[in-house]
Amino acid sequence: MTESSVRGIDSVAEYVRAVEESNDNVAFRMSTERPRRGVMVVSVFGELDMVTVPRFAELVQQRLESSASVVVLDLTGVTFLGVEAIKVLAQSDLRAHLTGKRLSLVTGVRAVDRPLEALGLAARFTYGSRPVFESAAENEPVSVPRRAPLPPEPRTGRHEAAMSR
Numbered sequence: 001m002t003e004s005s006v007r008g009i010d011s012v013a014e015y016v017r018a019v020e021e022s023n024d025n026v027a028f029r030m031s032t033e034r035p036r037r038g039v040m041v042v043s044v045f046g047e048l049d050m051v052t053v054p055r056f057a058e059l060v061q062q063r064l065e066s067s068a069s070v071v072v073l074d075l076t077g078v079t080f081l082g083v084e085a086i087k088v089l090a091q092s093d094l095r096a097h098l099t100g101k102r103l104s105l106v107t108g109v110r111a112v113d114r115p116l117e118a119l120g121l122a123a124r125f126t127y128g129s130r131p132v133f134e135s136a137a138e139n140e141p142v143s144v145p146r147r148a149p150l151p152p153e154p155r156t157g158r159h160e161a162a163m164s165r
Contacts, residue, residue: 028052030059040068045077048085057088064095064103071096072128074106081112086119093125104128 028046035041040063048056063071073089075081089105096103104126107113116122 030056032059032063034068038067038069039072040066040070041072041074043074043077047080047082048078049080049082050084053082053084053088056085057092060088060092061095064092064099064101068101070102070104072104072106075112076106076109078109078112081115086115086121089116090121090124102126 030045031043033041033043042059042063044056046052060071060073073092093103105112106128107116113122116125
C-alpha cells in the first residue's frame with residue numbers, strides 16, 4: 001500500500017478493507033496436514049495481525065471441531081503476533097481444554113515467544129517440536145495439563161466496603 005492510497009481513509013474498518021484489497025498480505029498463508037490419525041497440524045506463515053487473524057481463527061476452530069484429538073499450531077513461520085492473534089490462541093486453548101483435546105504450539109521464534117512471555121501467557125500452552133507431535137501414537141490418550149486457578153482480582157478499599165454492605 002502506498003502513502004497516496006492511505007490518504008482519505010478515515011476509520012480502522014476502511015484501513016482494513018484497503019489492506020485486504022491491496023496485496024500487502026500476500027505473504028500470509030496457512031496449510032493443514034494430518035501426519036497421523038488423530039493429529040492435525042496447522043502451519044502459519046507471515047503476520048498474524050488484525051487483517052489475517054479472522055482466517056486464522058476460523059481455521060483453528062474448524063480443526064478443533066474435527067475428529068483430531070491433538071491440534072498442533074506450527075507458528076515457526078510467524079513474523080508478527082498481534083493482540084487479536086493472542087486472544088485467538090487463548091480462546092482456542094480453553095476450547096480444546098473444555099472438549100478434551102490437546103492444543104499444542106510449535107514456536108521458537110521471537111515474534112511469537114516474546115509477546116506470550118511478556119503477557120504472562122507462555123506457561124498456559126503446551127509446547128513441543130513438530131516431529132514429537134507428528135509421531136504421537138494413534139491411540140495415545142489425550143492428557144490435558146491441569147491449570148493453576150486464576151489469581152483473584154485485586155480489590156480496593158471502595159470495593160471491599162461495597163461488598164461488605
